[in-house]
Amino acid sequence: MLKILKYSFYDLIRSRWSYVYFLFYLTLGFVLLFLNNDVSKAVITLMNVIIVLIPLIGTIFGVMYYYNSKEFTELLLAQPIKRSSIFLGQYFGVAGSLTLSLVLGLGIPFVLYGLYRSNAIFDFTLLLVTGAFLTFIFVGLSFVIAISNENKIKGFGYAVLLWLFLAVVYDGLFLMSLIVFEEYPLDTFSLVATALNPIDLSRILILLKLDISALLGYTGAIFKKFFGTDLGFVVSMAILLLWTVLPILGLRYKAKRKDF
Amino acid sequence: MGFQIGSANIWTVCGTCENSSIKETILRAAPHDTLLIKKGTYKEFELLVDKPLVIKGIGYPIVDGERKGEIFRVTSDNVTLDGLFLINVGVSYTKDNAAIRVVQSKNFRIQNMVLEQLFFGIYLEKSSHGKVYHNRIIGNAVDEYNSGNGIQLWYSSDVEVAKNHVQGTRDGIYLEFSDRITITDNVSMDNLRYGLHFMFSNHDIYSNNTFENNGAGVAVMFSKFITMKDNTFRKNWGTAAYGMLLKEINDAEISGNTFEENTIGINIEGSNRIKYLNNDFINNGWAIRVIGACYTNSFKGNNFMYNSFDISYNSKLNDNVFEGNFWSSYTGYDLDKDGFGDVPYRPVKLFSYVVNRTPETIVLLRSLFMDIIDFSERVSPVFTPDNLKDAQPLMKIRS
Numbered sequence: 001m002l003k004i005l006k007y008s009f010y011d012l013i014r015s016r017w018s019y020v021y022f023l024f025y026l027t028l029g030f031v032l033l034f035l036n037n038d039v040s041k042a043v044i045t046l047m048n049v050i051i052v053l054i055p056l057i058g059t060i061f062g063v064m065y066y067y068n069s070k071e072f073t074e075l076l077l078a079q080p081i082k083r084s085s086i087f088l089g090q091y092f093g094v095a096g097s098l099t100l101s102l103v104l105g106l107g108i109p110f111v112l113y114g115l116y117r118s119n120a121i122f123d124f125t126l127l128l129v130t131g132a133f134l135t136f137i138f139v140g141l142s143f144v145i146a147i148s149n150e151n152k153i154k155g156f157g158y159a160v161l162l163w164l165f166l167a168v169v170y171d172g173l174f175l176m177s178l179i180v181f182e183e184y185p186l187d188t189f190s191l192v193a194t195a196l197n198p199i200d201l202s203r204i205l206i207l208l209k210l211d212i213s214a215l216l217g218y219t220g221a222i223f224k225k226f227f228g229t230d231l232g233f234v235v236s237m238a239i240l241l242l243w244t245v246l247p248i249l250g251l252r253y254k255a256k257r258k259d260f
Numbered sequence: 261m262g263f264q265i266g267s268a269n270i271w272t273v274c275g276t277c278e279n280s281s282i283k284e285t286i287l288r289a290a291p292h293d294t295l296l297i298k299k300g301t302y303k304e305f306e307l308l309v310d311k312p313l314v315i316k317g318i319g320y321p322i323v324d325g326e327r328k329g330e331i332f333r334v335t336s337d338n339v340t341l342d343g344l345f346l347i348n349v350g351v352s353y354t355k356d357n358a359a360i361r362v363v364q365s366k367n368f369r370i371q372n373m374v375l376e377q378l379f380f381g382i383y384l385e386k387s388s389h390g391k392v393y394h395n396r397i398i399g400n401a402v403d404e405y406n407s408g409n410g411i412q413l414w415y416s417s418d419v420e421v422a423k424n425h426v427q428g429t430r431d432g433i434y435l436e437f438s439d440r441i442t443i444t445d446n447v448s449m450d451n452l453r454y455g456l457h458f459m460f461s462n463h464d465i466y467s468n469n470t471f472e473n474n475g476a477g478v479a480v481m482f483s484k485f486i487t488m489k490d491n492t493f494r495k496n497w498g499t500a501a502y503g504m505l506l507k508e509i510n511d512a513e514i515s516g517n518t519f520e521e522n523t524i525g526i527n528i529e530g531s532n533r534i535k536y537l538n539n540d541f542i543n544n545g546w547a548i549r550v551i552g553a554c555y556t557n558s559f560k561g562n563n564f565m566y567n568s569f570d571i572s573y574n575s576k577l578n579d580n581v582f583e584g585n586f587w588s589s590y591t592g593y594d595l596d597k598d599g600f601g602d603v604p605y606r607p608v609k610l611f612s613y614v615v616n617r618t619p620e621t622i623v624l625l626r627s628l629f630m631d632i633i634d635f636s637e638r639v640s641p642v643f644t645p646d647n648l649k650d651a652q653p654l655m656k657i658r659s
Contacts, residue, residue, distance in 0.1 A: 179614070186618075
């Protein structure tokens with residue numbers, strides 16, 4: 001598995017898209033800091049970008065990579081290598097290289113602008129950690145979708161739909177149900193509904209570090225009480241981890257049974 | 261005996277002097293005399309000042325009430341208290357014990373005092389034409405029920421409260437039925453409830469004060485003709501904390517104030533004909549939250565910067581005017597270069613309307629879905645008041 005991981009990783013590191021992705025974050029980081037000159041303000045703007053873009057890029061990259069390297073995968077399958085190590089190796093290669101681009105691309109400008117001297121370092125680390133989680137989660141999900149669909153167009157369609165659902169539609173349904181059931185106590189429901197969607201969960205985790213004044217309004221208190229404490233933080237990290245592990249298990253399961 | 265100077269005597273009080281007790285010296289003194297209290301500790305309480313005297317401390321002598329009751333009680337006109345350190349006021353559940361109580365007096369002057377370990381600090385009762393100047397009141401209030409207010413004015417008028425520092429009490433400065441009061445250059449912070457609390461008090465001015473990190477910020481209620489100028493309201497965070505809470509306030513002017521990092525900058529309820537001019541709202545959760553029945557207010561020349569919500573409104577009716585404000589989230593353009601944006605700005609987001617209706621929806625703050633919805637609402641308003649807009653938003657920040 002490590003050999004394949006290494007191969008995929010280096011393959012991607014050398015590819016143009018990784019550089020584009022890396023340069024995109026690099027420019028974004030520099031431009032934000034240049035315009036704001038305030039590390040903590042820049043972290044807020046970055047959050048908006050990360051919450052939307054990372055899942056989207058993770059999804060599309062994952063699907064693209066799977067379909068592009070399909071012939072090579074079939075070649076590998078003919079060799080005496082375990083199936084799971086082929087696919088997991090590819091998965092970790094893609095997710096790892098994307099995460100590297102993210103961390104380096106955002107990290108370099110922030111370090112150059114004196115992140116260590118500002119107190120935003122914890123917020124920034126949290127931002128990168130959730131970004132990494134989101135990358136792993138969405139690359140995993142897209143791999144599962146790609147392996148389940150022979151048809152490229154269908155695969156792409158489902159993957160983009162999944163992103164659209166988790167990034168936009170889920171919140172819409174969530175909002176609707178909150179309004180429809182506004183007569184009932186909704187605290188626990190909204191806590192659970194937030195925790196179930198990795199994008200929402202990451203957003204709330206970062207928000208609680210940033211927009212505290214608004215969220216502390218009287219309903220915000222319950223979120224602060226849960227997500228703001230150490231227990232809440234551990235629980236949310238556990239949920240993100242679960243979201244990462246589930247697609248990997250799905251990938252293994254699908255890979256074992258698929259008929260090539 | 262004291263020394264004769266003109267018609268007034270000067271009495272020196274110290275531990276080893278002929279006069280070692282403040283209480284007895286007050287009894288002996290004639291009207292318009294001066295008491296000089298030398299450095300030392302005086303364990304005395306319930307000092308009744310019933311004639312016009314000047315009581316002046318030298319090197320901050322300590323008057324320790326030993327938690328037995330009130331320390332000074334002033335019932336005469338023309339009394340000056342200056343430079344004393346009062347500690348240990350008795351806490352009572354039946355009496356509002358104060359470090360200094362002024363009852364039905366005129367022309368009093370309380371200055372340069374330091375008050376610690378107190379219940380109520382300076383309590384002015386039916387008094388007028390006095391000055392409370394440059395005092396330092398440090399409480400250690402923990403619960404609302406057994407703590408008192410720093411400076412309290414009750415049925416008082418024409419008093420000047422200036423350059424005081426109040427912290428750690430229940431309400432920093434409290435006014436009830438007090439008219440024509442001027443409150444300037446005070447700092448009120450870390451109080452349990454309100455930094456400044458107005459009830460039924462008209463024609464008052466407060467300016468250049470700083471209110472920081474109070475339990476619930478500043479409350480101005482049931483009052484008319486109040487001027488609030490150049491104050492700073494900061495870091496009033498909490499589940500029910502406001503930079504400023506206005507309830508039933510009419511004909512006021514609020515100008516040049518700074519509201520920074522509050523959960524709610526100004527919470528307005530039932531307040532009419534108020535002018536909001538040239539204020540700065542920076543990094544608040546809600547800059548302005550209008551709850552209901554607010555008519556003919558005007559908001560002009562204010563800076564709204566980086567607030568999660570600029571304005572929140574809970575009705576579709578709008579009778580308030582927004583004009584020439586700067587909004588950091590304004591995205592319009594200015595083709596004719598007159599400094600005003602060519603497209604009107606709508607400060608009420610659909611999201612703030614939704615949050616008003618169902619508070620739990622605040623979890624969706626800054627989500628992509630809400631941004632999309634807000635955008636479409638901004639293009640064609642359906643739920644938010646149609647005429648609530650700033651037709652002349654400033655392109656550059658008002659400096």
